[in-house]
Amino acid sequence: MSTGLFKGVNAMGHIGWVRRKCRICARTLIIGRDMVYHCPKCSKDRDAFFCEADYKRLKGRCPFCGSELKLVI
Numbered sequence: 001m002s003t004g005l006f007k008g009v010n011a012m013g014h015i016g017w018v019r020r021k022c023r024i025c026a027r028t029l030i031i032g033r034d035m036v037y038h039c040p041k042c043s044k045d046r047d048a049f050f051c052e053a054d055y056k057r058l059k060g061r062c063p064f065c066g067s068e069l070k071l072v073i
């Protein structure tokens with residue numbers, strides 16, 4: 001049947017995904033599905049997650065402290 005049409009609806013009700021927001025563009029990132037980068041230093045006291053596009057724009061460096069950003073798996 002055409003279950004593919006309702007994939008989005010099912011995904012919304014799915015509780016397995018961890019969602020984060022990109023600090024730069026506020027895009028919703030889903031850990032485990034999207035390429036999500038974070039700063040190990042800044043993530044301790046604030047949300048410092050970045051999308052793939054901003055990771056490239058920042059050249060892999062945190063805009064707050066200058067540390068190397070790490071891929072969240």
Ligand SMILES: [Zn+2]
Pocket residue numbers: 022023024025026027050051052053054
């Ligand atoms: Zn972004």
Ligand SMILES: [Zn+2]
Pocket residue numbers: 039040041042043048062063064065066067
């Ligand atoms: Zn940082």
